[in-house]
Amino acid sequence: MLCIKLSKENLLRAYRLLRKRFGFQHWWPAKTKDEMLIGAILTQNTSWRNVEKAIEGLRQKNMLSLKVIAGSSLASIQSSIRPSGFYRQKAKRLKQFSSYIVANYSSIGNFFKQSKEPRKELLGIGGIGNETADSMLLYAGNIPVFVIDAYTKRILGRVFGIGSEKMSYEEVQNLVMGLLPRDAGLFNDFHAQLVELAKRYCKKNPSCGECPLSNVCSYHAEKK
């Protein structure tokens, strides 16, 4: 079977192709850090389209703020975020998270300045798993961690012909971060490009013909 080697050179080549096609992504799509953090929780196993509706619901009530959420009732949070699904859990998670940050650090900026082990601390809050924590670290804290999600696994699996779908979160993360320079700007835009690629071409029925990676993709090579 034809297989593109997973190497630093090929990863960066893929990134350049994506960026050339899609342009710099300017992620995360949020106006403030608080909004980014809230979006990270809302998007858990949920399409971004639905998350946008929930964010708009919060915006209309002036609730896109950790301090406001920390002081709001569960019922009022729930009613704002219903379109994003899992709204009972997510309301609880938003309030828990917000209360923790506000009570211990006052603001997310202080959290990133003062926390000695921010990743570990985020994971300890509850309702914050690997992907959500890493998204927060990278996109709100500008800390160089590569975010792994379902898209990243699917694309790495197809392009490089590796069984990344079965690999654990940390295995894939260590693999990618071991190959790339530790650059928050690169990790930021690279992950955003992968999401863009997945949304457009790398679905269950891939449209490889127009995929910017078709020339360097094992999956595509195998089909011809």
Place this chain on the structure above:
DNA sequence: AACCAGGAGAGAG
């Protein structure tokens, strides 16, 4: 009309 979406946690084995 089934199937999926930028996950996480609890429980079972």
Place this chain on the structure above:
DNA sequence: CTCTCTCATGGT
């Protein structure tokens, strides 16, 4: 540690 279930709405 690895599976399986649950949480829930909205688009295709």
